[in-house]
Amino acid sequence: MPSYRERYLTAQDGLRLYYRDYGDPLSPRLPLLCLTGLVRISADYADVAERLAGERRVICPDYRGRGRSAYDPNWRHYEPRTYINDIAHLIAANDLHRLVVLGTSLGGILTMGLAVLKPTMLGAVVLNDIGPDVVGGGLARVLDYVGTDHPQPDWPSAAAYLKQLLPKMSIRTEAGWLKFAQGTYRQGEDGVLHFDWDVNLAKPLAQTKDDVPDLWPFFGALRALPALALRGTLSDMLSAETFERMALAKPDLERVTVADAGHAPTLSEPDAAAAVDAFIRRF
Helix, strand or coil, X not given: CCCEEEEEEECCCCCEEEEEEECCCCXXXXXXXXXXXXXXXXXXXXXXXXXXXXXXXXXXXCCCCECCCCCCCCHHHCXXXXXXXXXXXXXXXXXXXXXXXXXXXXXXXXXXXXXHHCHHHEEEEEEECCCCCCCXXXXXXXXXXXXXXXXXXXXXXXXXXXXXXXXXXXXXXXXXXXXXXXXXXXXXXXXXXXXXXXXXXXXXXXXXXXXXXXXXXXXXXXXXXXXXXXXXXXXXXCCHHHHHHHXXXXXXXXXXXXXXXXXXXXXXXXXXXXXXXXXXXXX
């Protein structure tokens, strides 16, 4: 039996959205909302959720166009304002008033957006390998593969493909790569494995890749909040220079560097897991 409840939400535009709901909804501890990277799904946070669900509620959504959430017929809706609206609707539907938000990559950008739009709702935040400046090389690398499906005949082939595609990931075992593949692919009606996201979500990114907004004011919205930031030493999305500048802009920012990890740390690395768990357990 799964350790979570499978739930669905109807977005304000009628799209059906999926999320995993772990732990006790009546726990007095602040609920934890886990927001994934661009093409990742709720299953990525299974380890984190299972470590913390014994003490609090943990909610992990699939964004529209990913995983078990419906694909949007209008690809122009695959953009941060729509995602934040979906998340705000999810929070309201579950009657959540204050929570901790853990955001990886795109999820971290959305977390900063929530800090601007819903400042009293956030009790603390964790930013995983993302900051107010996005390194161009990392974004270009992501755009190179998310917009085109790369079908695979079986799970070992899918794991091998991802291992070649993402050599800087901190995954060290074949079992780890297989688990990662299962969070990246799903079997289609043709019996072949396909990316578990709508490849059309790359279209808005391709149109705006040269017009990235200034996110420092959004990061500034975190100034009154307890915050932990993680960076993989091999990250091509969050530079060491930006990581240092974040500490200058927010002197109380807690920071952890995850050794030998590219974008993004899985949060199962021993140093990352210990830091994240200890930080969240304070709230």
